[in-house]
Amino acid sequence: MRFRMLTWLASVGVLAIFAGVLVSLGVGALPAIKAFGIPFLYTEVWNPVTAQFGALASIYGTLVTSLIAMLIAVPIGIGIAIFLTEICPRPLRRPIGIAIELLAGIPSIIYGIWGLFVFAPWFQSGLQPWLIDLFSDVPVLQDYLGGAPYGIGVFTAALILSIMVLPFISAVTRDVFETVPPTLKEAAYALGCTTSEVVWRVTLPFARTGVVGGAMLALGRALGETMAVTFVIGNAHHIQTSLFAPGTTISATIANEFTEAVGPLYLSSLIEMGLILFFITFVVLAAAQLMLGALERRAGGVSS
Amino acid sequence: MKNMARYRRRKRGNAIFLTLSTFSALFGLAWLAVILAALFYRGLVDLTPATFTEMTPPPGVPGGLLNAIVGSLIMNGLAVAAGTPLGLLAGTYLAEYGRYTRLSFFVRFVNDILLSAPSIVTGLFVYEIIVVRMQSFSAIAGAASLMVIVVPVVVRTTENMLLLVPNGLREAAAALGAPRSAIIKAVTWRAARAGILTGVLLAIARISGETAPLLFTALNNQFWSTNLYQPMANLPVVIFQFAMSPYEGWHELAWAGALLTTVAVLGLSVVARILESSKRN
Numbered sequence: 001m002r003f004r005m006l007t008w009l010a011s012v013g014v015l016a017i018f019a020g021v022l023v024s025l026g027v028g029a030l031p032a033i034k035a036f037g038i039p040f041l042y043t044e045v046w047n048p049v050t051a052q053f054g055a056l057a058s059i060y061g062t063l064v065t066s067l068i069a070m071l072i073a074v075p076i077g078i079g080i081a082i083f084l085t086e087i088c089p090r091p092l093r094r095p096i097g098i099a100i101e102l103l104a105g106i107p108s109i110i111y112g113i114w115g116l117f118v119f120a121p122w123f124q125s126g127l128q129p130w131l132i133d134l135f136s137d138v139p140v141l142q143d144y145l146g147g148a149p150y151g152i153g154v155f156t157a158a159l160i161l162s163i164m165v166l167p168f169i170s171a172v173t174r175d176v177f178e179t180v181p182p183t184l185k186e187a188a189y190a191l192g193c194t195t196s197e198v199v200w201r202v203t204l205p206f207a208r209t210g211v212v213g214g215a216m217l218a219l220g221r222a223l224g225e226t227m228a229v230t231f232v233i234g235n236a237h238h239i240q241t242s243l244f245a246p247g248t249t250i251s252a253t254i255a256n257e258f259t260e261a262v263g264p265l266y267l268s269s270l271i272e273m274g275l276i277l278f279f280i281t282f283v284v285l286a287a288a289q290l291m292l293g294a295l296e297r298r299a300g301g302v303s304s
Numbered sequence: 305m306k307n308m309a310r311y312r313r314r315k316r317g318n319a320i321f322l323t324l325s326t327f328s329a330l331f332g333l334a335w336l337a338v339i340l341a342a343l344f345y346r347g348l349v350d351l352t353p354a355t356f357t358e359m360t361p362p363p364g365v366p367g368g369l370l371n372a373i374v375g376s377l378i379m380n381g382l383a384v385a386a387g388t389p390l391g392l393l394a395g396t397y398l399a400e401y402g403r404y405t406r407l408s409f410f411v412r413f414v415n416d417i418l419l420s421a422p423s424i425v426t427g428l429f430v431y432e433i434i435v436v437r438m439q440s441f442s443a444i445a446g447a448a449s450l451m452v453i454v455v456p457v458v459v460r461t462t463e464n465m466l467l468l469v470p471n472g473l474r475e476a477a478a479a480l481g482a483p484r485s486a487i488i489k490a491v492t493w494r495a496a497r498a499g500i501l502t503g504v505l506l507a508i509a510r511i512s513g514e515t516a517p518l519l520f521t522a523l524n525n526q527f528w529s530t531n532l533y534q535p536m537a538n539l540p541v542v543i544f545q546f547a548m549s550p551y552e553g554w555h556e557l558a559w560a561g562a563l564l565t566t567v568a569v570l571g572l573s574v575v576a577r578i579l580e581s582s583k584r585n
Contacts, residue, residue, distance in 0.1 A: 007394065024432035025432070076332070079327070103335065103336050107513020110339070113543060196322070255516055277422055281422055282421075285417050
C-alpha cells in the first residue's frame with residue numbers, strides 16, 4: 001500500500017510541476033498584466049528606459065521564424081521519410097535514420113555557435129547577396145527578401161530552426177508511414193501505380209493525421225527554441241518587412257535581457273512573455289498530442 | 305500514341321519525385337556533416353590539456369574550462385539524482401497501478417507537453433520559486449531547472465519500457481503469492497532495467513546541452529566554486545557568454561566547450577540507442 005501511494009504521489013508530482021509553471025509565471029507576470037493589460041500583445045514599443053513594454057515584435061518574430069522554418073522543414077522532412085520507407089536500400093535505413101535523428105540530439109547552443117561563426121558569415125558573403133540580387137526586381141518579394149546582407153537576421157534564424165526540427169518531422173512521419181497496411185500499397189502497385197502515385201494516393205492520405213501531428217510537434221519545438229535563435233537573430237525590437245533584417249523572438253528576448261533587467265516592471269514583462277510563449281506552445285503541443293494520440297509513443301528521445 | 309505519352313509522363317513524374325526525396329535525405333545528412341565537421345575543425349584545435357586543468361580566464365589570458373566542466377557535472381548529477389526517482393515512480397504508476405485511470409490520462413498528457421515545452425520557461429519557473437526566494441542565483445536552482453527537464457523524459461521511457469514487459473511475468477509472480485509492490489520491484493523493474501537506463505541516459509544527454517534554463521538559475525561563475533548556494537560555472541552558459549563576446553581567446557574556449565558538449569551528448573544518445581535496440585531484439 002505504501003509503495004502504491006508513493007507512485008501515485010510521484011505522478012501527481014508531474015501535474016504539480018505543470019501547475020507550478022503556470023501559477024508561478026502567472027504570479028510573476030501580474031504586475032505587467034496590470035500595467036499594460038491587453039495592449040501588451042499588440043504594442044511594438046520596447047523601451048526599458050521609460051518602462052514601456054509591448055510584446056508585439058517578439059511575438060511576431062517567434063511566429064514568423066517558426067512559420068518559415070515549417071515551410072522549409074515539412075516538405076523536406078516528409079521527403080526524408082519517403083526516402084527512408086520507399087527508396088533507401090534496407091541495410092542503410094537504420095544508419096541513415098539514426099544519422100538524421102542525431103540532428104535532433106545536437107544541443108541547440110551548438111547550432112547557435114555554428115550559426116553565428118560558420119553559417120552566418122557564409123550566408124552573408126555567398127547566398128544572401130545572390131538572393132537579394134535575384135529578387136531585386138520582383139514586386140512584393142523585393143521587400144521581403146531585400147535590404148543589406150547582414151548574415152544574421154530573421155531568415156537565418158528560421159533556416160537554422162528548420163534544420164533543428166527536421167528530424168522531428170521525419171521521425172514521426174516515417175513511423176506513421178510504417179503503420180500503413182502493406183496490402184493497401186501492394187494493391188495500388190498491382191494496379192500499375194508508380195511509387196510516387198502510391199505515396200500521394202495511398203500512403204499520405206492514410207497517414208495524414210500522423211503527419212500533421214508530427215509537424216505540430218516540430219512547430220512546438222520551433223516556437224520555444226531559444227539558444228540557436230538568440231545567437232543569430234540580432235535581437236532588434238522592431239518589426240521590419242525584410243526577412244533579412246535583424247529581429248527578435250520571445251525566447252531570445254528573455255534569454256538576452258532577463259539577467260540585465262532592472263526594475264520590477266521590466267522583469268515582469270519578460271515573465272509575461274514567457275507565459276505567452278508557454279500558452280502558445282501548449283496549444284500547439286496539445287493539438288499534436290491529440291493527433292498522435294492513437295500512435296504508439298516512442299521512447300524519450302526524438303519523436304515523443 | 306496518347307497512352308505512350310501518358311506513360312512517359314508518369315514515369316518522368318515518378319523519377320522527379322524519387323530524386324526530390326533522395327535529395328531531401330541528402331540535405332539532412334549534409335547539414336549533420338557540415339555541423340560536425342565545423343565543430344571538430346574548430347574545436348579540436350582549441351582543445352588542449354589546459355582546457356581540463358585551468359579555470360575560465362578573463363579576456364586576453366589563456367585558460368581552460370575546468371570550473372565549468374565540474375559545475376556542469378555537479379548540476380547534471382544533482383538533477384538526475386533528484387529527477388530519476390520521481391520519474392521512475394511516476395512512470396511506474398502510469399504503467400502498473402494506474403494504467404487505465406483518469407489520473408493517468410491527464411498525467412500522460414501533461415507529461416508529453418512538458419517533454420516538448422520550451423526549456424526557457426522552466427528556467428523562468430525555477431527563477432520564480434527558488435532564485436527569488438533565496439535572493440541569489442545558485443547551483444541548487446540550476447539543478448532544479450534541469451530536474452524539471454529530466455522528469456518527463458524518465459516518466460515517458462519508464463512507462464514505455466514497463467508496458468513492454470509481458471503480463472505473464474507479472475501473473476507468474478502473483479501466482480507465487482508476491483504482493484504487487486514486490487512484483488514491480490523484483491520482476492517488472494528488473495525486466496525493464498536496460499530500457500529504464502536508456503531513459504536516464506537520454507535524460508542526461510538532453511540536459512547536458514541545455515542552456516536556456518541555466519541562464520537565470522545557476523547563472524555563471526568565473527571562479528572555482530562547489531558551493532551549491534552560489535552561482536556555479538557550467539559549460540553551456542560559458543559557451544554562450546564566450547561565443548557572444550568580442551574576444552578571440554574566449555571564442556576558442558567556446559569552440560572547445562562546444563566540441564566537448566556535443567561529443568558527450570551524441571555519445572550518450574548513441575549508447576542509449578544501442579542499449580534500446582539490444583533490448584528489443
